[in-house]
Every structure is written in structure tokens, then in C-alpha cells.
Amino acid sequence: MSRIALSGFFCRLAIAWLVATGVAVAAPAVPQWSLLPQPVKASPVGSGAVEIADGAVVSVHGADRQEVQAVAERFVQRVADTNGMHLRVATADAAHAAITFDVNPNADVVDDAGYRITVDHGGIVVTARTPRGAFYGSVTLWQLLTPPGWTRGAPVQVADGVIDDHPRFAWRALLLDSGRHFQSVADIKKLIDWMSLNKLNVLLWHITEDQGWRLEIPKYPELTKVGACRKAVGLDSELTGSPDQPYCGFYTQTEAREIVRYAAERFVDVVPEIDLPGHSQAAIAAYPWLGVTGKRPAVWTDWGVSPWLIKPDEKTLQFVDDVLDEVMQLFPSRYISIGGDEADKQQWNASPEVRAQMHKLGLANMDQLQGWFMNQVAAHLVEHGRTPVGWDDVLVAGAKLPASQVVMSWHGDDNERVALAALRQGHDVVMTPQESLYFDHYQSDLPDEWPGPPPAPTLRQAYDTVVIPDGASADEARRVIGVQAGLWAEQMPTFAHDQHAVFPRIAALSELGWSPATARDWNDFLQRMPAELARYRALGIDYADSAFAPAFHVTAADHGAFRIELSNQVSFGTIRYTTDGSLPTSQSDAYAKPLTLSANTTLRAATFAANGFELAAPRTQVLDENTLLGRDGSALATCSRQPATRLDGSRPPQGPRPIYSVDIGNACWLWPKAPLDGITHVAMTVERMTWRFGDEAKDAVVRRKASAAGEFEIHADSCTGPLLASLPLDNAVQARGQVRLDGKVAMPVGAGVRDLCVFATGDPRDGQWALARMVFSK
Known part of the structure; x- marks a missing residue:
């Protein structure tokens, strides 16, 4: 057999061995590490990678074998649960394992909670002085096996390199x-x-x-x-x-x-x-x-x-x-x-x-x-x-x-x-x-x-x-x-x-x-x-997507249209949208500049990462004749100018539980520059909540009631300005859950655009009123 043929034979034999142990030859593209928290020192070598596939062998060497074996088994279970890849923990020393946990009290790593991960042609080795360090190494290794855009159950390439890591604080x-x-x-x-x-x-x-x-x-x-x-x-x-x-x-x-x-x-x-x-x-x-x-x-x-x-x-x-x-x-x-x-x-x-x-x-x-x-x-x-x-x-x-x-x-x-x-x-x-x-x-x-x-x-x-x-x-x-x-x-x-x-x-x-x-x-x-x-x-964690979620800022445009600006809290990701009511996907139009849309449009927007991962679920903005004439309570300022508390309302028979923005002890809201031209009517959705706010009681703001049950009042310009509407609460004080109030609006001379103050009369300690939404109509 020629030297070249012999070389090819041993190459094929090596590949067969690598596959059998779960280690395979790297693909040309070197994957990027995405680790959190960021390690003390992460040093990818820039070329080469190890592929971990279904059936890869995990071995445990060194001290504290029983405890480290448990760490390895939990790591394998975590990979199976999240990545869908099934690794195998060796019951005895495995000479050619794809992944090795090696605990040595004299290992050259910093701190008992520290570890080193080495990735090279021989596989992946996690080195630590203690089982604790091996555990933290296993967490980082799990992250290496769940890189951006991983496909459940598919082999994962891990870039060659070295990670040296230990905690900053105890x-x-x-x-x-x-x-x-x-x-x-x-x-x-x-x-x-x-x-x-x-x-x-x-x-x-x-x-x-x-x-x-x-x-x-x-x-x-x-x-x-x-x-x-x-x-x-x-x-x-x-x-x-x-x-x-x-x-x-x-x-x-x-x-x-x-x-x-x-x-x-x-x-x-x-x-x-x-x-x-x-x-x-x-x-x-x-x-x-x-x-x-x-x-x-x-x-x-x-x-x-x-x-x-x-x-x-x-x-x-x-x-x-x-x-x-x-x-x-x-x-x-x-x-x-x-x-x-x-x-x-x-x-x-x-x-x-x-x-x-x-x-x-x-x-x-x-x-x-x-x-x-x-x-x-x-x-x-x-x-x-x-x-x-x-x-x-x-x-x-x-x-x-x-x-x-x-x-x-x-x-x-x-x-x-x-x-x-x-x-x-x-x-x-x-x-x-x-x-x-x-x-x-x-x-x-x-x-x-x-x-x-x-x-x-x-x-x-x-x-x-x-x-x-x-x-x-x-x-x-x-x-x-x-x-x-x-x-x-x-x-x-x-x-x-x-x-x-x-x-x-x-x-x-x-x-x-x-x-x-x-x-x-x-x-x-x-x-x-x-x-x-x-x-x-x-992992099945129901996390908040608030930081990435699209927010809508809607203002009036010419000829009855609307101007909509989209943004999110962290200015990260691509906001994609639809205007036909369908759910946005990673292929939907990308938001690049303010939109001008006509009435009777349902705008939906979601945020996506560069690889198409949905960072935030879709949010919806309906554009119709009431869009600029209505406000949710959460979009109004408090009269004290202090940040509101967000409170759960009672669970309705159907639909999601309402959430209210409330200045506890002061049932009062401000709507600056409300468009009031031609307004004749207002509808409000409110709920009375049980008072259970302890030391907040001393700062409660009590407002004079015109009737035994009290009322919601709307004033122009300030909270003592002209009274535009008074909506009695006679039928609402004993109700459970949301109640709709309707009333006529007495427009003052020169209405146009006016600042509004909206408040509930009475003592909030008898029941804290919350405002879900108010809508004016002509």
C-alpha cells in the first residue's frame, strides 16, 4: 500500500473513531462563542472547531469522582432537555471521550469556583480544583453547546480555544x-x-x-x-x-x-x-x-x-x-x-x-x-x-x-x-x-x-x-x-x-x-x-421581553392619516411589521423610518435578532377614529408627577387580567394636550380596588364628593379648572371588576387642544379607583 493510500486509510480510521466518540472534524466555518456571564478570559484560536454530536461520550477524571459524576450527569440531562442532543456519561475512565471533566485540587486555575475549558483536536476538557468549579465549567460548556441559532438535536461545533474563568464576587x-x-x-x-x-x-x-x-x-x-x-x-x-x-x-x-x-x-x-x-x-x-x-x-x-x-x-x-x-x-x-x-x-x-x-x-x-x-x-x-x-x-x-x-x-x-x-x-x-x-x-x-x-x-x-x-x-x-x-x-x-x-x-x-x-x-x-x-x-422560562418589545408613538398626519414611530427600550434588534393584521415574521418588512398609515389599519410589530430569533412577541396598534381620542390609564401622567404603581385588577370572566397604573392614595391623572374639537361625549372604564396599602394611608388625597357615592370628574387646564364632565359612581361602588361610565362633555369656549385633569372624588382608603381607559367621541 502506498504512503498516500496508507495516509488516507488512517485518516478514514481517525474520522470513524471521532464519529464513534462524538468528536468529528470541524467544518470550515468557525462558530462564535456566546457566553453569559462573560468569562474572565476567553481565547478562541481563530481556526478549528470540535463537533459534538448525538452519542458523544462524557468522562470524569480525578478527585471527588462521585460528586463530579453527578455534575456531569446533570450537564448531560440539561443538554438533552434544551438542545435535544443525547450525550453519554462513561461509567469508567474513557480514553477517548469527547468531553472530559478533570478535577484536580492542584490544578492551575484561580479560585475553588474557577475552571478552565480547553477545546482542541483532542476534544473538550473542563479542568477545575473542586466539584464547584467543575459545575460552573459545565454551565459554560452547556452554553457552548447552545450557540446562537442552534438546531435542536443537530451536532454543534465548538470553536477551538481556551476559557479561563472564576467569579469576581463570592x-x-x-x-x-x-x-x-x-x-x-x-x-x-x-x-x-x-x-x-x-x-x-x-x-x-x-x-x-x-x-x-x-x-x-x-x-x-x-x-x-x-x-x-x-x-x-x-x-x-x-x-x-x-x-x-x-x-x-x-x-x-x-x-x-x-x-x-x-x-x-x-x-x-x-x-x-x-x-x-x-x-x-x-x-x-x-x-x-x-x-x-x-x-x-x-x-x-x-x-x-x-x-x-x-x-x-x-x-x-x-x-x-x-x-x-x-x-x-x-x-x-x-x-x-x-x-x-x-x-x-x-x-x-x-x-x-x-x-x-x-x-x-x-x-x-x-x-x-x-x-x-x-x-x-x-x-x-x-x-x-x-x-x-x-x-x-x-x-x-x-x-x-x-x-x-x-x-x-x-x-x-x-x-x-x-x-x-x-x-x-x-x-x-x-x-x-x-x-x-x-x-x-x-x-x-x-x-x-x-x-x-x-x-x-x-x-x-x-x-x-x-x-x-x-x-x-x-x-x-x-x-x-x-x-x-x-x-x-x-x-x-x-x-x-x-x-x-x-x-x-x-x-x-x-x-x-x-x-x-x-x-x-x-x-x-x-x-x-x-x-x-x-x-x-x-428551559421553559416565561421571561419578560419588555426590553426588546416594540413601542408605538402615534400622532396625527395629513388627511386623517397617522404617523407612527416604532422603537424599543434597548435600541437593539430589527423591528418588523405588518399592516394587514397578520403576525410579523423574520421576513416581514423592517422598520427603518416613521410610517404614515391610513385609518382602519391594524399595525403589528415584533423584534427579531439578526439570525431571525424573535426577541419580542408581536404588539398591536389599531388605527381608527378613536386612536387619538382615547388613552389608556398607563399612558397618562399622575397628578403628583410621581411614577405610578402598576396594580393587578380583578380577573374577568374572559380575556386577560387588567393592569392599571395608579398613584396609590391619589386617584388623579393628567392628559396633556388632549384633542377636544367637536367632542360631546366621554366613556371611561374604571375599577374600584380594595385598599391594602398600609403606610401609604397617611398620604392619601381626599377630594370632596358631590354625591354619596362620589364621581369621576374631568377638568380642563388644571385640576381646579373648568369642569368638563362629571360621571357618577352610584352603580360602580359595589361592582366587582371593570365598570363602564358614560357622560356628556360640556366643552368650554375655545376648546381645541387642552390639558386635562381626571380624578375620582372621595377617600381612596375606602377603595382605590383605577382608570383603565377613557375615550372621547363627537
């Missing part, structure tokens, strides 16, 4: 509030799974609240017997099925251990939060002696800040120690959160007993008394080898926190002043500013945006979060140990809402916590988002 967290609304164990497990795939490693689990005590403590059974249930007020009655059926839920100790075990397998640390001394009304409802007044309150049904604080005395401290002893048995985490936020001290100030204790301790004020109390609690944790964690509120008031406490800084305003103060007092700090990392807040001003409080932390604002406060020294900066997003659940009754709020903003959080500052770039992040959104979709 604390990369998501807070989950199970006190206000309860999540099932199965849903919490899903969230832990998805967190871990974004390389987050801390679930701060908020399990005690004014609205519900959620953890079984056998020594104090009333905590869950009484404290885990509240009256089903407002929309809670839809969750329970009846206003007479209370809203209940708690986690048994067995369930808590299962969540901890499940999280540990995914290298997520569950840090429990027992909030003290505030957010404790449910505990006082269970054991009234914990409170200051001696009275038994109901488990709170409002949202906001309750005045029911536990009493800062020795008997209460014994209760807290007992609870924390059981918590420490359930949660092996080094960290335990003791809260310390939003402690409204009106009951303490009113109590002669508490004031006497404050003076006896030589303290100047109640903030210092809270500091004393929290120091006692923290000392008990430290004595048992744990590190206390808490909020920055006492620092805001100028008092000091326990020296050993890790501070979660949520007061991000004023250039992170509070976080800087905590660092200068020697605390380790976790950055969790409400302005950019409170994911329960809504994330756009789109008409179909989901409920939530203001302000709106957009995807960009989350990505641009200040992690190191301005003015911090190098030593102080080193005490910033991480970042954390908050998922407070007052307005988040379902797991679908949780998903919408967290994703895709979790991608920004992931990169904040993991990637070095020098590797972070907003425009590059956007380029990597289509592949990440495709992964979310493959």
Missing part, C-alpha cells in the same frame, strides 16, 4: 420573599436550577413577614398554626377561591431541608432570613406577648410597613434564640440574616416600658435601642459559628450595626452613601440597591407591562448598577463581597410573575456578580442576549 444572590406570597417547593427548586445556570450561588430566603410566618418551628407551633394564615383580602381571594378561605402556607422542616439539599447539589447556599424586630406582625399574632401592647393583631393583610415590632426585652430575646437554634439546625449556611429593616418605632416610642429600658441602657434614641437588640441577636449567631447578615436601615438613621454583621445595602440613592458608610465602619457589604436591583419593580412603561412598584429598573439600569461605591478606597472596595437582586412578593402572587420579573434581568445580575469589570460591556452584552433568551425558552 456573594451572587437572589432574594426570594415567601412571606407575602407563598411559592411551592417545586417552584423554588426550579428557581434554584435557573439561578445556578446564571452562576448565582446564594438564595436569600425571606421566610418571616407581617403577612405570614412560613417556617415550621416545633417549639412554637402557633407561629405556623396562626401566623401562616391571613384573611384573603383583595386579589388573595382569587388565589384561595373565596374571601372566606384564608391565604395560608408554610414550609415544614422536612421541606426546608429538601430545598437546602437540592440547592447544595447546584452549589447554591440557602441563607434564611428571620426579619427582626420589624416585619413581625405574624409572629405577634401567634404570640401576643412578643409585642409591646399585649394585644393580638391579625396577621397583616396590607402591604407596606407595619408598626407591630417585637418587644426588645429578655423574654423576646430568648424566643429569638430558640427560633435561631432551630434555624441553624435546618440551614448549614455560614450566614443567617436577621433583617433589621423598616422598623417603624411608633409603638416603642409610645411604650413607657420600652422607653424606660432605653434609658436604663443609656441609649439616646430608639434607633440605638434597635442596634442594641440586634447586637444581642448577632452575638448568639456568632457564638454558634455563624455570621449575621442584615439590612442597612439603622445606618441610615446614624446608628451602628453589630460589628460582625454583613450589611445588605438597599439604599442606593445619594451615590451609595449608606454602603460607603458601612464599608468605613468595617462591615462586609452586599450591594442590592432598590433603584436597579429590586426585580419586583416593573421594568418598562409598555401598556402590557406586568404589575409592580416604581421606579422601573430596566435591563440597562440593572446592568449599570454601581457595585463599588464612589470614593471607596482599595481596602474598602475589597469588603464589597457581592451583589443581590430582590424579589419582594407583595404584588407577585404567582410563579409566572416571579419568572417575568427575574428574567432576563438576572442575566445583568449574573454578569455583575461574576465577570470582571474590564470584561463587561453593554453593547457586547446585548449581542449575547439572543442566545441567552433562546436558552431561557428551551
Whole structure:
């Protein structure tokens, strides 16, 4: 046989071997890596690739074989579930595996959570010092196998190169509030799974609240017997099925251990939060002696800040120690959160007993008394080898926190002043500013945006979060140990809402916590988002597309036509549209400049990535004679000029649940430059909502009623200007759900275009009115 023939023989033999092991010769085109969070160092070589196909062998080498084998098996399952490609984990050493996980305590990688991925003609090797590092390597490898535009079940080419990676911060967290609304164990497990795939490693689990005590403590059974249930007020009655059926839920100790075990397998640390001394009304409802007044309150049904604080005395401290002893048995985490936020001290100030204790301790004020109390609690944790964690509120008031406490800084305003103060007092700090990392807040001003409080932390604002406060020294900066997003659940009754709020903003959080500052770039992040959104979709995550969704700006054009401008929040992707009512596709017309369309047109628009992936679902704008004469409530400004809260309305018999933009406590809206020529009639759609807004009550705006039931009034020019219409509420106050109001409009002289003020009379604490839509007609 000639040398050339022999060479060809061995070439064919090599190809056969590569196919058998799942490694094949690369195609000429080298695929691009699309990884999130961005690794510390990603070095593709520029040519060559390894192809991973169905049946590829995955092998495990080195230390901690059993734990790393479990990492490999979960990786294989993840690839099968999302990509549809079925890999095979070898039960023993495989000499010619396509993918190898190699754990060596002496490996040349940075950090126990670090890893190296090497892709070359020999296959793919993930090297780590620990199983944790191997897990994070497996997440990146999964992303390499789900590149932009992957086809389910098809072989995937992975470009040759080396990835060296490790986390920037040790604390990369998501807070989950199970006190206000309860999540099932199965849903919490899903969230832990998805967190871990974004390389987050801390679930701060908020399990005690004014609205519900959620953890079984056998020594104090009333905590869950009484404290885990509240009256089903407002929309809670839809969750329970009846206003007479209370809203209940708690986690048994067995369930808590299962969540901890499940999280540990995914290298997520569950840090429990027992909030003290505030957010404790449910505990006082269970054991009234914990409170200051001696009275038994109901488990709170409002949202906001309750005045029911536990009493800062020795008997209460014994209760807290007992609870924390059981918590420490359930949660092996080094960290335990003791809260310390939003402690409204009106009951303490009113109590002669508490004031006497404050003076006896030589303290100047109640903030210092809270500091004393929290120091006692923290000392008990430290004595048992744990590190206390808490909020920055006492620092805001100028008092000091326990020296050993890790501070979660949520007061991000004023250039992170509070976080800087905590660092200068020697605390380790976790950055969790409400302005950019409170994911329960809504994330756009789109008409179909989901409920939530203001302000709106957009995807960009989350990505641009200040992690190191301005003015911090190098030593102080080193005490910033991480970042954390908050998922407070007052307005988040379902797991679908949780998903919408967290994703895709979790991608920004992931990169904040993991990637070095020098590797972070907003425009590059956007380029990597289509592949990440495709992964979310493959995982079954119901993420928000708000950042990419098309928004319509409609104005009048000549001859009764309309001028429409299209845009999206991040100015990314191609907006494509149709004008015949059909759904846009990646082949539909691309928006390039403002459109001029005639009346009786249905305009639909959606946003697509360069590869045709749909970044945002279609939105619709109907153009007819009412388009410029009507406004949704969400398109109106509040009379206070403050951002509105978005609230769920009652679920109708058919169709989607309405969502309203409301300035809580002030049922008043502004419509600037309303077109009023020839207007004779107005129709309004409104709903009266149960008042459950707690501390918002003190700022409620009460307007004089002309009748017992009140009315909606429309005024020109200002809220005290000429009255254009008054729509009585006699038939609406007892209705459930939306009600239509109709009325005549008395046009003032020189109508034309006028600023409008629209408000409901009466006291909003008797029922908060929401405005869905108002439409004028001629």
C-alpha cells in the first residue's frame, strides 16, 4: 500500500473513531462563542472547531469522582432537555471521550469556583480544583453547546480555544420573599436550577413577614398554626377561591431541608432570613406577648410597613434564640440574616416600658435601642459559628450595626452613601440597591407591562448598577463581597410573575456578580442576549421581553392619516411589521423610518435578532377614529408627577387580567394636550380596588364628593379648572371588576387642544379607583 493510500486509510480510521466518540472534524466555518456571564478570559484560536454530536461520550477524571459524576450527569440531562442532543456519561475512565471533566485540587486555575475549558483536536476538557468549579465549567460548556441559532438535536461545533474563568464576587444572590406570597417547593427548586445556570450561588430566603410566618418551628407551633394564615383580602381571594378561605402556607422542616439539599447539589447556599424586630406582625399574632401592647393583631393583610415590632426585652430575646437554634439546625449556611429593616418605632416610642429600658441602657434614641437588640441577636449567631447578615436601615438613621454583621445595602440613592458608610465602619457589604436591583419593580412603561412598584429598573439600569461605591478606597472596595437582586412578593402572587420579573434581568445580575469589570460591556452584552433568551425558552422560562418589545408613538398626519414611530427600550434588534393584521415574521418588512398609515389599519410589530430569533412577541396598534381620542390609564401622567404603581385588577370572566397604573392614595391623572374639537361625549372604564396599602394611608388625597357615592370628574387646564364632565359612581361602588361610565362633555369656549385633569372624588382608603381607559367621541 502506498504512503498516500496508507495516509488516507488512517485518516478514514481517525474520522470513524471521532464519529464513534462524538468528536468529528470541524467544518470550515468557525462558530462564535456566546457566553453569559462573560468569562474572565476567553481565547478562541481563530481556526478549528470540535463537533459534538448525538452519542458523544462524557468522562470524569480525578478527585471527588462521585460528586463530579453527578455534575456531569446533570450537564448531560440539561443538554438533552434544551438542545435535544443525547450525550453519554462513561461509567469508567474513557480514553477517548469527547468531553472530559478533570478535577484536580492542584490544578492551575484561580479560585475553588474557577475552571478552565480547553477545546482542541483532542476534544473538550473542563479542568477545575473542586466539584464547584467543575459545575460552573459545565454551565459554560452547556452554553457552548447552545450557540446562537442552534438546531435542536443537530451536532454543534465548538470553536477551538481556551476559557479561563472564576467569579469576581463570592456573594451572587437572589432574594426570594415567601412571606407575602407563598411559592411551592417545586417552584423554588426550579428557581434554584435557573439561578445556578446564571452562576448565582446564594438564595436569600425571606421566610418571616407581617403577612405570614412560613417556617415550621416545633417549639412554637402557633407561629405556623396562626401566623401562616391571613384573611384573603383583595386579589388573595382569587388565589384561595373565596374571601372566606384564608391565604395560608408554610414550609415544614422536612421541606426546608429538601430545598437546602437540592440547592447544595447546584452549589447554591440557602441563607434564611428571620426579619427582626420589624416585619413581625405574624409572629405577634401567634404570640401576643412578643409585642409591646399585649394585644393580638391579625396577621397583616396590607402591604407596606407595619408598626407591630417585637418587644426588645429578655423574654423576646430568648424566643429569638430558640427560633435561631432551630434555624441553624435546618440551614448549614455560614450566614443567617436577621433583617433589621423598616422598623417603624411608633409603638416603642409610645411604650413607657420600652422607653424606660432605653434609658436604663443609656441609649439616646430608639434607633440605638434597635442596634442594641440586634447586637444581642448577632452575638448568639456568632457564638454558634455563624455570621449575621442584615439590612442597612439603622445606618441610615446614624446608628451602628453589630460589628460582625454583613450589611445588605438597599439604599442606593445619594451615590451609595449608606454602603460607603458601612464599608468605613468595617462591615462586609452586599450591594442590592432598590433603584436597579429590586426585580419586583416593573421594568418598562409598555401598556402590557406586568404589575409592580416604581421606579422601573430596566435591563440597562440593572446592568449599570454601581457595585463599588464612589470614593471607596482599595481596602474598602475589597469588603464589597457581592451583589443581590430582590424579589419582594407583595404584588407577585404567582410563579409566572416571579419568572417575568427575574428574567432576563438576572442575566445583568449574573454578569455583575461574576465577570470582571474590564470584561463587561453593554453593547457586547446585548449581542449575547439572543442566545441567552433562546436558552431561557428551551428551559421553559416565561421571561419578560419588555426590553426588546416594540413601542408605538402615534400622532396625527395629513388627511386623517397617522404617523407612527416604532422603537424599543434597548435600541437593539430589527423591528418588523405588518399592516394587514397578520403576525410579523423574520421576513416581514423592517422598520427603518416613521410610517404614515391610513385609518382602519391594524399595525403589528415584533423584534427579531439578526439570525431571525424573535426577541419580542408581536404588539398591536389599531388605527381608527378613536386612536387619538382615547388613552389608556398607563399612558397618562399622575397628578403628583410621581411614577405610578402598576396594580393587578380583578380577573374577568374572559380575556386577560387588567393592569392599571395608579398613584396609590391619589386617584388623579393628567392628559396633556388632549384633542377636544367637536367632542360631546366621554366613556371611561374604571375599577374600584380594595385598599391594602398600609403606610401609604397617611398620604392619601381626599377630594370632596358631590354625591354619596362620589364621581369621576374631568377638568380642563388644571385640576381646579373648568369642569368638563362629571360621571357618577352610584352603580360602580359595589361592582366587582371593570365598570363602564358614560357622560356628556360640556366643552368650554375655545376648546381645541387642552390639558386635562381626571380624578375620582372621595377617600381612596375606602377603595382605590383605577382608570383603565377613557375615550372621547363627537
